[in-house]
Amino acid sequence: xxxxxxIYPGSFDPITNGHIDLIKxxxxxxxxxxxxxxxxxxxxxFLSIDDRINAANTTLKDIGNIKVLSFNTLLVDxxxxxxAQVILRGLRAVSDFEYEFQLSSMNKHLNPNIETLFxxxxxxxxxxxxxxxxxxxxxxxxISIFVPTSVEALLKQRL
Numbered sequence: 001x002x003x004x005x006x007i008y009p010g011s012f013d014p015i016t017n018g019h020i021d022l023i024k025x026x027x028x029x030x031x032x033x034x035x036x037x038x039x040x041x042x043x044x045x046f047l048s049i050d051d052r053i054n055a056a057n058t059t060l061k062d063i064g065n066i067k068v069l070s071f072n073t074l075l076v077d078x079x080x081x082x083x084a085q086v087i088l089r090g091l092r093a094v095s096d097f098e099y100e101f102q103l104s105s106m107n108k109h110l111n112p113n114i115e116t117l118f119x120x121x122x123x124x125x126x127x128x129x130x131x132x133x134x135x136x137x138x139x140x141x142x143i144s145i146f147v148p149t150s151v152e153a154l155l156k157q158r159l
């Protein structure tokens with residue numbers, strides 16, 4: 001029987017409690033979840049790719065069916081290379097849907113064998129984004145409710 005593998009792609013700069021909640025919930029639905037950390041050349045990353053991989057591995061170590069990898073190819077090519085069937089995407093608000101729907105349609109056009117599964121954020125995480133966490137951090141605010149302790153320490157160290 002073929003393993004059900006999902007790819008959860010993103011910059012994870014930094015990984016937040018919202019990401020972690022979604023990964024924990026999705027890990028019950030799939031045999032394996034691969035956290036695909038993008039090396040997006042258009043975005044100036046706050047954390048290095050190694051920091052982001054280490055932070056994800058540290059915060060997700062208690063979930064047995066998780067693997068963390070980085071990629072800098074087309075998402076559908078990465079998904080196919082990993083023998084995955086599903087792209088997992090989180091939706092925080094209705095405003096996320098239009099953008100995610102466009103991405104999903106384009107990915108379907110590029111590879112019709114790959115499905116996109118949308119999962120909604122838990123309500124308490126609906127307003128968390130990595131960019132807001134970075135902004136709060138750089139302005140001296142408290143980010144402890146948005147990220148795990150280890151990630152908060154790493155962010156403060158890199159600041």
